[in-house]
Amino acid sequence: MTKHPIIHQAPSPDRQPNVEDYPALCARFRWADAQAELDGLPGGKLNIAHEAVDRHVLHGAGDKTAIRWIAKDGTVRPISYAELKTQSDRFATLLHQLGVERGERVFSLLGRVPELYAAVLGTLKAGAVYSPLFPAFGPEPVKARMQIGACRVLLTTETFYKRKIVPIRQELPALRHVLIVGPISEALPDDVHSFDALMAQATDGPGIVATAPEDPALLHFTSGTTGKPKGAIHVHQAVLAHHISGKLALDLHPDDIVWCTADPGWVTGTSYGIIAPLTNQTTMIVDEAEFDAARWYQILQDQKVSVWYSAPTAIRMLMRAGAELASKYDLSALRFLASVGEPLNAEAVLWSQDVFGRAFHDNWWQTETGAIMLANYATGDIKPGSMGRPLPGITAGIVERLPDGGVREITAPDTPGELALRSGWPSMFRGYLDEAERYRKCFADGWYLTEDLASRDADGYYWFVGRADDMIKSAGHFIGPFEVESALVEHPAVAEAAAIGVPDDRAGEIVKAFVTLHRGYTASDDLEKEIMAHARKTLGPAVAPRIIAIAESLPKTRSGKIMRRLLKARELGLPEGDTSTLEAFA
Incomplete structure (x- = not known):
């Protein structure tokens, strides 16, 4: 493979990066110390929604814009932290009034609409478990995930309900209530309700349920290669990794305008399209529309986006649209670009450096890890094509599986093996729903085995080789x-x-x-x-x-x-x- 020149990054003259000295930070980092950046709840309790929204309101930042929502027609609606708190409180009350109990699952089948964000946070406040569905799913993948997750409440639109839920409704015995966001054109069954009407009635409530750090909070599905989807369980303690990885891997600061382009139906859209930007008290951009190169550049320019988190597919589509299109827009507010979803080819890193004057920083994680595990940071060298180095608090390694079920760590540089992580970080999944044996097989000798093949060079940078079954x-x-x-x-x-x-x-x-x-x-x-x-x-x-x-x-x-x-x-x-x-x- 062609060896590309290292990109040397100088610290920004007007901003102190969150990672200045990577080796020193890794040496002194302790998760217990990082916990102090969050408020927690009395008695050692912890709730993601409290850390994402309520604590900022309590500390006087309620008037700050949490979300800047852009409708398909270009209309911009700001939503403050105080408004997001109020709306999520009401949704938590709504769930209590519907009889939803702690640990029960609330699913969403929605696009990027404001109601979604209040519902996600309100579900967590109610002590229930939130699970997103991708809006483009047809009835069968929707059914499979809702059956596995024993969905109690579904949040969706009338169109999605008729097209995707009605054909499978009799096969969802756990489903008790469907909440319709937006207009309802005709009479619907008794268990189908208007979201707006119920929210208007839900005012006073019991407040945030005092969830424990190990209480389930999120259920994210990942596709099996040949079998049924796997439901990865994440707990409220995951918010610590969301917060710290947003701060260190994405270099989030409270004055940032952050745009994570991931669809909210995927884990990235939850971890970095909702939680991490909010815990770091930034302002999030949420665009209702789908990808369009000119629209994206217009948003980057008009909203003065400073941190942009996207995916290799989108970056390659921008490359195909050409550098000339990008040159028509003022993108000078951009200071940090990151990519996730699959490894980013070196060509895309070099292209972004040339076109934007900023390189996309690749990072790596999985649904199961819950948060970014490897990253290229705002300071330090970028080796185009590399996934970067482990986050402080994360121990990564290259291992070889042994016949007896154990593993042997490979220490020689540039030697391919399986990427593994020392278990125990806050956002590590706690299980596959109802599949204990499948979960057990993910671990050996204290390592979580990712099934991604990689190598590590002499400088500690990790390089993706391929999935084990793709070799x-x-x-x-x-x-x-x-x-x-x-x-x-x-x-x-x-x-x-x-x-x-x-x-x-x-x-x-x-x-x-x-x-x-x-x-x-x-x-x-x-x-x-x-x-x-x-x-x-x-x-x-x-x-x-x-x-x-x-x-x-x-x-x-x-x-x-x-x-x-x-x-x-x-x-x-x-x-x-x-x-x-x-x-x-x-």
């Missing part, structure tokens, strides 16, 4: 698809790439790559040969793809992850497994 074994060589893909996107014609292994009589497997093209390029045999030659020159013949196919699009989840296993299943005629999180793909 390609060709003529005795183990080939990581990310290495192949990163080399391919360095070709000026290639916008995105995905590499898989396909059977070969002599080599066992050979690498086949699917690529999409930037604007201005047309698929042809000559272009395929040119891309192939570039790959062979960059990677060497043992690693380079033997077959290249130019595609209109690649299958990916809404959170930005290219679904290599789906490409392979379709290539080989195998079962496709769980495709509920898949974007439309022909």
Whole structure:
């Protein structure tokens, strides 16, 4: 793979970064000390919503804007911390009046609307467990998650209710109430209520339930490769990791305007589209509309966004739109850019440095980790293509699984193995709902095993190799698809790439790559040969793809992850497994 120049970052002259001396901070960091940044509740209790909203109001910041909501038509509505407190209090009261008990699950099937944010926080205040659903899900993936989670209350719209819930309603025995956000055009069953009407009646309530740090708070689903979705359980103690990772990995300060573009139906949209920005007392941008390059640049300019957290898929779409479009906007307020969802190719990091004058900082985490675990920080070097270094308080390692079920840590630099984390950080998932054995298998010898393959260089930076089940074994060589893909996107014609292994009589497997093209390029045999030659020159013949196919699009989840296993299943005629999180793909 091409070695890219290190990007040296100087501290901002007008702001003291939250991570100035990374080694020193790691040496002195203790989670118990970090806990002092939160208020907590009497008697050692803890509630995410209190730390996100109520404590700021109690300390005199109620008038500050918590959310700046942008409607599809461009209308901007500011929501203060005090208003968010009031609305979330009312929703907690509403749940109590509906008979929702502690630990019961409240699901949302909504887009980016103001009611969602009050409902998330109100659910936590009521001691219930919040679980988001992606609005583009059809009835079947909605049913699977609601059945696993034993959903008691669903928050949705009339349109979604009719299209996605009515066809499966009889298969959801735990569901007691559906709350409809927005207008209702016709009479609905008795267990379907107007959100607005109930909120108008819910005034006084019991206040925040005194939840314990280990009480369940969030239920996030992650797709199984071939089986049913897994429900990862997170507790109120996770707020400590949300807060600290927002402060250290995203360099959040109270005067920041923060835009996390993740859909609220995914874990990033909860951890960094709601909780971390609020606990750090920032102002969040929430855009109701879907991706549009010009609209995004307009928002960055008009709202003076200072911290922007997005995904590789969106970044590559901006790259395809061209630097000329970006140059039409004043993006000088931007000071920190970060990316998550899948590893960020070096090409995108260098492009952002050139176009924005700021590099996107890649970071790594999973639904199961609950918060960012590895990051590139506001100060210190960026090695384009690297996931960065562990957060203070997080111990990461590269391990090898042993036949007896244990693991051996790999200490030699640049040696691939499985990325693992020492268990016990605050946002570590506490289980898969009703799947104790599946949860147990995620751990060995005190390590959480991520199933992501990576290496660590001599400077402590981690580099993604691939998912364990994505690795390609060709003529005795183990080939990581990310290495192949990163080399391919360095070709000026290639916008995105995905590499898989396909059977070969002599080599066992050979690498086949699917690529999409930037604007201005047309698929042809000559272009395929040119891309192939570039790959062979960059990677060497043992690693380079033997077959290249130019595609209109690649299958990916809404959170930005290219679904290599789906490409392979379709290539080989195998079962496709769980495709509920898949974007439309022909």
